[in-house]
Amino acid sequence: MLTRKPPDARSDDSGAKEPAMSAEGEGGPDPRSRPRLPADLHRRLYRTMLTARLLDTEAVALQRQGVFPAYVSLRGQEAAQVGSAAAMDPQRDFAFPTYREMAVALTLGVDMVGYMASHRALWHGGLYDPMASRFAPINAVVGGPVPHAVGWALGEKLAGRTGCAVSYFGDGASSEGDVHEAMNLAGVMGAPVVFVCQNNRWALSVPNEGQIAGGSVAARAAGYGMPGTAVDGNDLAAVYTAVREALERARSGGGPSLVEALTYRAAPHSTSDDTSRYRDPREEREWAERDPLPRARAALEAAGRADAAFFDRAEAECRAEAERIRDGVSTAPEPPGSDLFTHVFREPTAELARQRRIWQEEVA
Amino acid sequence: MLTRKPPDARSDDSGAKEPAMSAEGEGGPDPRSRPRLPADLHRRLYRTMLTARLLDTEAVALQRQGVFPAYVSLRGQEAAQVGSAAAMDPQRDFAFPTYREMAVALTLGVDMVGYMASHRALWHGGLYDPMASRFAPINAVVGGPVPHAVGWALGEKLAGRTGCAVSYFGDGASSEGDVHEAMNLAGVMGAPVVFVCQNNRWALSVPNEGQIAGGSVAARAAGYGMPGTAVDGNDLAAVYTAVREALERARSGGGPSLVEALTYRAAPHSTSDDTSRYRDPREEREWAERDPLPRARAALEAAGRADAAFFDRAEAECRAEAERIRDGVSTAPEPPGSDLFTHVFREPTAELARQRRIWQEEVA
Amino acid sequence: MSPAATGRTGAEAPAPPATMREALNRALDEALAEDPATLVFGEDVGRLGGVFRVTDGLQQRYGEHRVFDTPLAEAAIAGMAVGLAMNGWRPVPELQFDGFAYPALDQIVNQIARMNYRSRGRAPMPVTVRVPSFGGIRAPEHHGESLEAVFAHVPGLKVAAPSDAPDAYRMLLQSIRSDDPVVFLEPKARYWDRGPGPSGPEAPGPEAPGELPVGASRVVRSGRHATLVAWGAMVHRCLRAAELAAEDGVDLEVVDLRWLKPIDAAGLAESVRRTRRAVVVHEAPLTAGLGGEVSALITEGAFSRLAAPVQRVAGFDVPYPAGPLEPQYLPTLDRILSAVQRTFGA
Amino acid sequence: MSPAATGRTGAEAPAPPATMREALNRALDEALAEDPATLVFGEDVGRLGGVFRVTDGLQQRYGEHRVFDTPLAEAAIAGMAVGLAMNGWRPVPELQFDGFAYPALDQIVNQIARMNYRSRGRAPMPVTVRVPSFGGIRAPEHHGESLEAVFAHVPGLKVAAPSDAPDAYRMLLQSIRSDDPVVFLEPKARYWDRGPGPSGPEAPGPEAPGELPVGASRVVRSGRHATLVAWGAMVHRCLRAAELAAEDGVDLEVVDLRWLKPIDAAGLAESVRRTRRAVVVHEAPLTAGLGGEVSALITEGAFSRLAAPVQRVAGFDVPYPAGPLEPQYLPTLDRILSAVQRTFGA
Ligand SMILES: Cc1ncc(C[n+]2csc(CCOP(=O)(O)OP(=O)(O)O)c2C)c(N)n1
Numbered sequence A, B: 001m002l003t004r005k006p007p008d009a010r011s012d013d014s015g016a017k018e019p020a021m022s023a024e025g026e027g028g029p030d031p032r033s034r035p036r037l038p039a040d041l042h043r044r045l046y047r048t049m050l051t052a053r054l055l056d057t058e059a060v061a062l063q064r065q066g067v068f069p070a071y072v073s074l075r076g077q078e079a080a081q082v083g084s085a086a087a088m089d090p091q092r093d094f095a096f097p098t099y100r101e102m103a104v105a106l107t108l109g110v111d112m113v114g115y116m117a118s119h120r121a122l123w124h125g126g127l128y129d130p131m132a133s134r135f136a137p138i139n140a141v142v143g144g145p146v147p148h149a150v151g152w153a154l155g156e157k158l159a160g161r162t163g164c165a166v167s168y169f170g171d172g173a174s175s176e177g178d179v180h181e182a183m184n185l186a187g188v189m190g191a192p193v194v195f196v197c198q199n200n201r202w203a204l205s206v207p208n209e210g211q212i213a214g215g216s217v218a219a220r221a222a223g224y225g226m227p228g229t230a231v232d233g234n235d236l237a238a239v240y241t242a243v244r245e246a247l248e249r250a251r252s253g254g255g256p257s258l259v260e261a262l263t264y265r266a267a268p269h270s271t272s273d274d275t276s277r278y279r280d281p282r283e284e285r286e287w288a289e290r291d292p293l294p295r296a297r298a299a300l301e302a303a304g305r306a307d308a309a310f311f312d313r314a315e316a317e318c319r320a321e322a323e324r325i326r327d328g329v330s331t332a333p334e335p336p337g338s339d340l341f342t343h344v345f346r347e348p349t350a351e352l353a354r355q356r357r358i359w360q361e362e363v364a
Numbered sequence C, D: 001m002s003p004a005a006t007g008r009t010g011a012e013a014p015a016p017p018a019t020m021r022e023a024l025n026r027a028l029d030e031a032l033a034e035d036p037a038t039l040v041f042g043e044d045v046g047r048l049g050g051v052f053r054v055t056d057g058l059q060q061r062y063g064e065h066r067v068f069d070t071p072l073a074e075a076a077i078a079g080m081a082v083g084l085a086m087n088g089w090r091p092v093p094e095l096q097f098d099g100f101a102y103p104a105l106d107q108i109v110n111q112i113a114r115m116n117y118r119s120r121g122r123a124p125m126p127v128t129v130r131v132p133s134f135g136g137i138r139a140p141e142h143h144g145e146s147l148e149a150v151f152a153h154v155p156g157l158k159v160a161a162p163s164d165a166p167d168a169y170r171m172l173l174q175s176i177r178s179d180d181p182v183v184f185l186e187p188k189a190r191y192w193d194r195g196p197g198p199s200g201p202e203a204p205g206p207e208a209p210g211e212l213p214v215g216a217s218r219v220v221r222s223g224r225h226a227t228l229v230a231w232g233a234m235v236h237r238c239l240r241a242a243e244l245a246a247e248d249g250v251d252l253e254v255v256d257l258r259w260l261k262p263i264d265a266a267g268l269a270e271s272v273r274r275t276r277r278a279v280v281v282h283e284a285p286l287t288a289g290l291g292g293e294v295s296a297l298i299t300e301g302a303f304s305r306l307a308a309p310v311q312r313v314a315g316f317d318v319p320y321p322a323g324p325l326e327p328q329y330l331p332t333l334d335r336i337l338s339a340v341q342r343t344f345g346a
């Protein structure tokens, strides 16, 4: 009789739960400190992270001003999102986001006014073109889009094409049945999909301890016969490298993989949330020290890849970009009421036409 | 970055997929051949297996005669079912079956006429008393009852009692989201539940290869932080020992475990099924050599625990018992039509009373 | 009634009427106090006290064994309730939002609703599934859905939808005390309202629970010219419509259906036999909505008295929309009043 | 039309009319042949050819890439269809039985039905979800359920339920060719029947697909005294009831609704304006069943002509029962005829 021991969540092969600080953030002579990103890319992604941070801050402000009814901040997860999305080939691959992947959208070049329109409640799925952007409509069902990514990836394989799907989900989502069904399906079918779990430690008010039996999402991968990797999700290069490896594997017929990016939801779950009810502010302070943005900056500096002028310009240009998006979404026109009826079906029905007439006569 | 390799499904620590023949079936001087069951229990369980086999055979015949509209045979799984159920404490524990656990019911002392009534389509859940029998109503939703077992077990823990739940499910069920959610829940809550997966290699027409990514259900346990064990499911003593260990662990506060009993569905999925469409008869013949019933008999003989007289008497008595049950279920009265209305609610509604009157006037 | 409960609802200085959130919280508090088998669980109901604070303070008061957070897994939440009930507990799970009840539907329909039947009464399911429901709060997708027609169709379930705070209190206690499974739909848009709806009769306070039996509707405004039938937040809107109609001399009766299964067919027929006209109003999409059932029941029960076909005013047959379109999707006062007019042949 | 398809339906020796299983199989075959983007998948649909053999031979003909078995996971089956559709495929997933559609419901309602809307028409969902449905075959629990009211309530879905083999063929091809998602409910009890129902008009053969538009009902028997409305296997039962009534000189019209969303409200009104009486018959439980919707639509469309309230004959509000009780649960000929009598004031 062969007994499997539960994995030690902190042991080496199940993914460290306390993300080891990457040497990047500390400079120094440690050989691991050598940048794992090409210099150009490194600078570019830093700017994307910065824009995301600034736009996120604007969005929180817009909610306070009543422009957005609510907003879900990704603060603290910029490295996980930008690093993973940058590893994709935007010509071939396709991302399936949740509701918190703003920096993924930004990295993939999604129309950000259209993206943020979802937070202004102009249209649930956003007003960008998901097919042209290769970034599926914003999806609020936790776990729901994960099987979509597997289906898309399988479709790519069936067609003999080489694109990969990237499926984003959270630590909380890992408990949903859909995620299990999707991973097993991907494993059985050898679908070219990379599951990117942003473990930001919290699922609304529930911490990992109350969510993830065994302590590691990455460790689940073994049970599906796929590689599972836990990385420091606040280390831009580490995330980028892990996802890139997984994409290369998928692209060359090696099937699915799972990358768990260990990060932190630095902000409340949403602007309606009150973290004081359930988490210790000390934890937030601890994680503030691992903020991925200063870390990425320090890494650039340590590698001698950017000087003060670079950072000044980045700050100015990224801020301008964030403000452009902010202004764009703030002033975007509301969709006309007739849009209620326009997109329900491709082949319209008489009954819906009748209801549209009622709307026209009695509501519009 | 730490990469987990997919487990080799045939390697030692993820559970052998080809069940190693237990030495019991071969006799010989191998130290592993020493019986792992007390002699009395060994004889008793052999008789239970034999009754199950004979009753199963009667049931198939009843279907051919048109007494049962359909029947799902457990042929080949007697050791897995009898061994696991015998490890339970029927005073404290509670079993949550699927639709194929006839020999579990038999082992637990369930009223078998009431059990088989479900196959005669007298009442879907069976006509036995599930609460008194500590054996939940027959459940046809694949994966559906698994969370029930976790809830029951959690209830036991909350009450400070020491009972354990035993959750039965198949290899096919392991793909269902409910099973994942239930296992994660059990792990997070430390619920005293033993998950017994009877991997009979087939889920209707789909073999393990098309069902279980990674190849092993037992290997999934690690991802939930619980022990997972793959045992030769046709080895009565091995199943008994593994489930007993798991129950002892659960009972003493050690939380959930998973036991995967590797066995074989020797019969078609149900009497409506046609295996020639999807599986090689050679496979059936191979597995016939590992039939758990002759193996249990050989083990008794090898251990000098039973002689010809014992087997003759067992044959006669078990056959009589199987025939008693067969005759009982064949002649059991059909439930009255009013039963349609009797058990819908505990607190009846006027509307249902009205419908019952319609039934009385226009149907009965 | 338990000391804990009386301690909070007794003869102290008269407090302002509770909001619906507070009323529901009180009902849960009382249920936990009066029966140690009662358990409250779900996503974020423990430490956080629920996203709407309906379970606020309960974990502190009754401990982590009685009030607890679960993993994010709706099927498991509903499914564990089955096992808990089979082990003698009285589970009150919460599904965080209407739209996220779908992953739990298999367990609710195929398991919770049938276990008593399947076991021939041996395994009753005294389970109350709370679901913050309906729209009107400009929420994200899947946070404004109306699933009552789905639940009401399921044999073995009872379905409640209160419209104001005092009734929410009474109906929740009644549901939890019931030995049958109840799906309890809470109108999110009314969570912050105090007391009964405008023009509603002064409903009895929390001290007089359960005086209306399960399945009873109530007339929240009597009138002579037509009957409006609604539940949840739409009751309030119908009361507003009745006020406006009254200015034009049209005297509308408003029936708060309260129980969506069983439905008070007799009460509906009684009202419409008097008024001879009926309009049913709901947020859910029109087609196959519960308005069809209500319309059919009224027609069956009052056909010879009906002056006009029962009118239905409902959400359109479109997915629940985002912010600015929400008020155009939900039944407006104009649409309700137009429907009333149609019953007068206008 | 593809050579593969014509080869089997062309000018060879006249074959006996196909059973519904065979007709559906032919439609799938043709859909696979005519559009290489069509995929058929689900539990046991490949090697086995489906538990009812509806997909028999398709994997052999089109290969494991076009017709394949999935793991036992309904949410994944529906969910993968979304991704496949977004990648240009035309998925035709099967859910093995009605009762096992519940685990897929979240993906069907919250994803498949909404993706076109959510994406403002950028990500259409040409998905046809086949569900062997309804009762009447003395099957185990969860194998005799009627979910049409649930699906018909969902904005963004279309719902089909054919009643005989030629129509099943046409409607399935029409559904697969549609760019909107269709839930296709196949009446298991009719799988083995050949040709149109008794007394039904000789329906056009498979060679003339789709001549009725999506949403059209059809009169399968014309009559003057009352209209019976049904779908799936109940159409056949209504035709039998009409034969019996004819013996008593009562001339019943039978409308096969066919499309349960959109519903042919105009067709229903037209028929009942002529006959002045209507009975709707379905297997699903009465309360909140689609009969309520049909009753309301008829009442709205033909009120001034109605001689009596629309009658509903449905399954009782109880979980679908086992074997011997099944015939007592399903609408009987007696119940249908009694309801007709009630429309005559008897
Ligand atoms: C199926 C489902 N259930 C519940 C919710 C409500 N809800 C929204 S976000 C959330 C927590 C999600 O946690 P996680 O997956 O870790 O993602 P994060 O919010 O941390 O990014 C919950 C419970 C939902 N959106 N979908």
Ligand SMILES: Cc1ncc(C[n+]2csc(CCOP(=O)(O)OP(=O)(O)O)c2C)c(N)n1
Residues within 6 Å of the ligand: B100, B140, B141, B142, B143, B169, B170, B171, B172, B173, B174, B200, B202, B203, B204, B265, B269, D043, D072, D096, D100, D103
């Ligand atoms: C949720 C659900 N989906 C589909 C089915 C139809 N079905 C019945 S048994 C079965 C195969 C089950 O395989 P497994 O779990 O291995 O159990 P076994 O039949 O081998 O005992 C299927 C697909 C079902 N009963 N429930």
Ligand SMILES: [Mg+2]
Residues within 6 Å of the ligand: A170, A171, A172, A198, A199, A200, A201, A202, A203, A204, A265
């Ligand atoms: Mg999280």
Ligand SMILES: [Mg+2]
Residues within 6 Å of the ligand: B170, B171, B172, B198, B199, B200, B201, B202, B203, B204, B265
């Ligand atoms: Mg199996």
